[in-house]
Amino acid sequence: MLRYLVRRVVSLLATLLVASLIVFVVIEVVPGDPASYMLGMNAQPDTVAALRAELGLDQSKPARYISWLTGMLQGDFGQSYTYKTPVADMVQDRLWISLPLSLYALALSVFIAFPAGILAASRRGGVSDTAVMGFTQLGIAVPNFWFALLLVLLFAVKLGWFSAGGFAGWESGVFQAMKSLTLPAIALALPQAAILTRVMRSALLDVLGEDFMRTARAKGLSARQALLRHALRNAMIPVLTIIGLQFSFLIAGAIIIENVFFLPGLGRLIFQSIAQRDLIVVESVVMLLVFAVVMVTFLVDLAYAWVDPRLRHAHR
Amino acid sequence: MKLQTVLPGALLVLLVLAGALLSYVWTPFEVTTLDIRNKLDTPGATHWLGTDHLGRDILSMLMVGARTSIAVALVAVGIGMGVGVPLGLLAAAQRQSWVDELIMRGNDLVFAFPALLIAIMITAVFGPGAVNAIIAIGIFNIPVFARLTRGATLSLWTREFVLAARVAGKGALRISVEHLLPNITNLLIVQGTIQFSLGILAEAGLSYVGLGAQPPIPSWGRMLADSQTLITLAPHLALFPGLAIVITVLGLNLLGDGLRDWLDPRLRRER
Numbered sequence: 206m207l208r209y210l211v212r213r214v215v216s217l218l219a220t221l222l223v224a225s226l227i228v229f230v231v232i233e234v235v236p237g238d239p240a241s242y243m244l245g246m247n248a249q250p251d252t253v254a255a256l257r258a259e260l261g262l263d264q265s266k267p268a269r270y271i272s273w274l275t276g277m278l279q280g281d282f283g284q285s286y287t288y289k290t291p292v293a294d295m296v297q298d299r300l301w302i303s304l305p306l307s308l309y310a311l312a313l314s315v316f317i318a319f320p321a322g323i324l325a326a327s328r329r330g331g332v333s334d335t336a337v338m339g340f341t342q343l344g345i346a347v348p349n350f351w352f353a354l355l356l357v358l359l360f361a362v363k364l365g366w367f368s369a370g371g372f373a374g375w376e377s378g379v380f381q382a383m384k385s386l387t388l389p390a391i392a393l394a395l396p397q398a399a400i401l402t403r404v405m406r407s408a409l410l411d412v413l414g415e416d417f418m419r420t421a422r423a424k425g426l427s428a429r430q431a432l433l434r435h436a437l438r439n440a441m442i443p444v445l446t447i448i449g450l451q452f453s454f455l456i457a458g459a460i461i462i463e464n465v466f467f468l469p470g471l472g473r474l475i476f477q478s479i480a481q482r483d484l485i486v487v488e489s490v491v492m493l494l495v496f497a498v499v500m501v502t503f504l505v506d507l508a509y510a511w512v513d514p515r516l517r518h519a520h521r
Numbered sequence: 522m523k524l525q526t527v528l529p530g531a532l533l534v535l536l537v538l539a540g541a542l543l544s545y546v547w548t549p550f551e552v553t554t555l556d557i558r559n560k561l562d563t564p565g566a567t568h569w570l571g572t573d574h575l576g577r578d579i580l581s582m583l584m585v586g587a588r589t590s591i592a593v594a595l596v597a598v599g600i601g602m603g604v605g606v607p608l609g610l611l612a613a614a615q616r617q618s619w620v621d622e623l624i625m626r627g628n629d630l631v632f633a634f635p636a637l638l639i640a641i642m643i644t645a646v647f648g649p650g651a652v653n654a655i656i657a658i659g660i661f662n663i664p665v666f667a668r669l670t671r672g673a674t675l676s677l678w679t680r681e682f683v684l685a686a687r688v689a690g691k692g693a694l695r696i697s698v699e700h701l702l703p704n705i706t707n708l709l710i711v712q713g714t715i716q717f718s719l720g721i722l723a724e725a726g727l728s729y730v731g732l733g734a735q736p737p738i739p740s741w742g743r744m745l746a747d748s749q750t751l752i753t754l755a756p757h758l759a760l761f762p763g764l765a766i767v768i769t770v771l772g773l774n775l776l777g778d779g780l781r782d783w784l785d786p787r788l789r790r791e792r
Contacts, residue, residue, distance in 0.1 A: 348726060350725075358756055495633050
C-alpha cells in the first residue's frame with residue numbers, strides 16, 4: 206500500500222504542476238495588457254508602467270510563474286487587478302456558496318439515487334424498474350440549466366415558494382441560506398442522480414448473481430434482507446467511485462447553475478473576471494477548481510485501492 | 522437487437538437532423554428578420570411555436586440552431602476520435618513503455634480539466650465563439666477515446682490473429698490499422714454516439730453562459746439564456762429550445778444504448 210501511495214502522490218504532484226503550467230501559459234497568451242485595460246485608453250505611459258510594476262507584470266514570465274506558484278502554495282493567490290483586494294479573500298467568500306451548493310446537490314443526488322437504484326434492481330424487469338429507468342433516461346437528457354429555469358417558473362413564479370434567484374447570505378440564518386440554495390441544488394442534482402441511479406442498479410444486479418448471495422438466501426434470508434445486508438455493501442465500490450467522479454461534473458455544473466440563479470459563487474466570479482480581464486482571478490479560480498478535481502480523483506483512487514487490494518498491485 | 526430503444530432513438534435523431542437539413546433550403550421565416558410588432562407571440566397559426574422578444578420565429582430559430590448544435594458536437598467528436606484513437610492505438614502498441622505512460626498521464630491531465638474550464642480558458646484568451654466551443658469539447662473528448670481504444674486493443678494484442686499478422690511480418694502500425702481498428706469500430710461507434718449527445722449538452726451549456734456561438738447565429742443555449750429574463754411574460758420562449766435539446770439528447774442516448782446492445786452479443790444475452 207505504501208509503494209502505491211508514494212507512486213500516486215508523485216503522480217498527483219506532477220499532474221498539479223503540469224496543470225498549473227498549462228493554466229499559466231494559456232492565460233498568459235492573452236493579448237492586451239491588464240494594466241492598460243485597467244487605466245483606460247487615455248492613460249499616460251509612465252502611469253501604465255508604474256501599475257505594471259505594482260502588479261508584478263514587468264517581471265519575466267518564468268519569474269511570474271514561479272511567484273504565482275509559490276504564492277498559491279502559501280495561500281496567496283495575488284491581488285485582483287480590478288478590485289485591488291487579495292484574490293484569496295474573494296475566492297474564500299465565493300467558496301462559501303459554491304461548496305455548500307455542490308455538497309447539497311451531491312447529498313440530494315445520493316438521497317434520490319440510492320432508493321431508486323435499489324427499487325429498480327430489486328424489481329428487475331418490473332413496472333417500477335421500467336419507470337425508474339425511464340426517468341433516468343430523461344434525467345440524463347435534460348440540461349440542468351433548463352431544468353433550473355423550469356423550477357424557477359414553477360416554484361418561484363407560479364407558486365412563490367422560493368425566490369427566483371440571489372443568495373440570502375449565511376448571516377440571515379442557515380435556513381434562509383439553504384432555502385436560496387435549494388432550487389439550484391435540485392437542478393444540479395438531477396442529472397447526477399439519474400446517472401447514479403443507473404450505476405447503483407447495475408452494480409446491485411452484478412452482485413445479485415454472486416455465489417454469496419445464493420448462500421445468503423440459502424441460510425434463510427429473504428430477498429430483501431439479502432439485498433440490504435449483503436448486496437448493498439458489495440455494490441458500494443463502483444457507486445462510491447462514480448460519486449467521486451461526479452464531483453468534477455458538479456463543479457462544472459455549479460458554474461452554470463450559479464448563473465441561472467444569480468448566486469455570487471465561484472462561477473459568477475469567473476465570468477465577471479473574464480469580462481473585466483481580471484486574469485489573475487481567472488487563473489487562480491481555474492487552478493483551484495482543477496486542484497479540487499484532481500484531489501477528489503486521488504482520494505477516490507486511494508479509497509478504491511484500500512477497499513480492493515488487487516488494484517494496489519495492478520499496473521494501473 | 523433492441524428495437525424498442527433503437528427505433529424511437531433513431532426517429533428522434535432523424536427528426537432533429539431533418540429539421541437541421543431542411544433549414545438550409547427552407548425555414549417558415551427568415552431567422553434574421555426582426556418583426557417587433559409581433560414580438561412575444563404565443564404559439565399559433567402563423568408562428569407555430571411563437572416569436573421571441575425581437576419578433577423572430579422560434580421554429581425557424583430552432584431549425585437553424587439545430588445546425589449549430591449538431592455541427593459543434595459532431596466536429597468535437599471528430600477531434601476526440603481523430604486524436605484520441607491514434608493515441609490509444611499507439612499506447613497499446615507500445616504498452617508498458619514510456620510512450621504508453623506519457624500518453625496515459627497526459628490523459629489524466631486532460632481529465633483534470635472539465636470541458637467548461639477548458640472553454641473558459643480558451644474564451645479568456647480568444648474570446649467566445651462556436652469554434653472555441655468545438656475546441657473545448659473536442660479536447661475533452663480526446664482522453665475518452667484514447668482510454669477506450671487503449672483498453673480495448675490491449676487484450677487484442679495477445680490474440681492469435683495478431684500473432685499471425687506478426688508472423689506474416691506486419692509491423693505494429695499495420696497491425697493496429699488493419700487488424701485492431703476494425704475490431705473496435707463497434708465500440709467507437711457506440712462511444713461516438715454517447716459523446717455526441719454529451720457534446721450537444723455541453724454546447725448548449727456553453728452558449729447559455731455566452732461562451733458558444735455568438736448572435737446573430739441562433740443556438741439553443743443562447744435562446745434559453747435570452748428567455749430567462751422574459752420567463753414570466755413568455756414561458757414558451759424557455760420551453761421549446763429546452764425540449765429541442767432533450768429530444769436530441771434522448772434520441773442519441775436511446776440510439777447509443779440500442780446500438781450497444783445490438784453490437785455486443787454478450788449484452789444482448791444479459792438483458
